[in-house]
Amino acid sequence: MSTLASSLDPQAFTFISNLVRRKSAIVLESEKAYLIESRLTPVVRELGLLNISELVTELQKPGSQNLNQRVVEAMTTNETSFFRDIHPFTALKDKILPGLIQRRAKEKSITIWSNACSSGQEPYTIAMVLAEHFPMLKNWKIRLISSDLSNRILDKARLGVFNQTEINRGLPMNYLLKYFTKEGGQWTIREDIRKMIEFRELNLVEPFPNLLTKMDIVFLRNVLIYFSPETKTEILKKVHAVMHKDSYLFLGGSETTMNLNVRFEREQIGTAVCYRPVA
Ligand SMILES: C[S@@+](CC[C@H](N)C(=O)[O-])C[C@H]1O[C@@H](n2cnc3c(N)ncnc32)[C@H](O)[C@@H]1O
Secondary structure (H helix, E strand, O other): OOOOOOOOOHHHHHHHHHHHHHHHOOOOOHHHHHHHHHHHHHHHHHOOOOOHHHHHHHHOOOOOHHHHHHHHHHOOOOOOOOOOOOHHHHHHHHHHHHHHHHHOOOOOEEEEEEEOOOOOHHHHHHHHHHHHHOHHHHHOEEEEEEEEOOHHHHHHHHHOEEEHHHHHOOOOHHHHHHHEEEEOOEEEEOHHHHOOEEEEEOOOOOOOOOOOOOEEEEEEOOOHHHOOHHHHHHHHHHHHHOEEEEEEEEEOOOOOOOOOOOOEEEEEEOOEEEEEEOO
């Protein structure tokens, strides 16, 4: 059996960081070499290769698109949790949805987009808040679109099955008891909640597909941090173009539109910060 060489040579670093940047816009500075090693070592092992340089050779062979995609996906950070940072969900419940329900009373339609949704805790949180606090929306056309670059993580999101550690991170007990069932050591989300969500693969740096409708609420949290200012600007402009005039954008706690040439205004709603598109 071969032993795994551990040091990443500079050409391999350059190749992988260029590939990841080209395909996902994620910027890997040289101090992130350790991340490449830790994330790609399992792929190297699985393929029976000696080291990441050999993986780079494989990535350059014709017909290696799936392997390229797998490497890009392995380099994404999928950290997430239920009710992450709580404030956006409180604002959703107390102010945003009640206001939208009044303003959309005629068309009876609301569209919410959970972007870079990772393993689904964010869209499932939104779906549970809707079910818990807005039963009157049952007769409305509610679209809860949920997307990510990574098909691997979307497959997990679609299943709606979470382990105890994932459940322990942020999910209140009353939601657990009401919206999940336990099978073995795993918790499965209720089928009616799972069915509220349209999961789709979407790479933020590619042109957006026609989502057939404009957004009332966009969650775009904890993903812009991985991009250059130019990429953030480009993405926010595309997001702006698919938002209704009176809609709301949530970014992650450490993200902002400040210093970017985009047309959003920061608004405080209770304890939450959101961004409103301006013309
Ligand atoms: C840290 S998670 C954020 C999850 C969730 N939004 C939250 O705040 O808890 C970042 C997600 O962004 C996704 N991602 C990275 N680059 C992307 C891109 N170019 N297009 C779409 N999703 C991307 C990753 O696959 C990952 O699931």
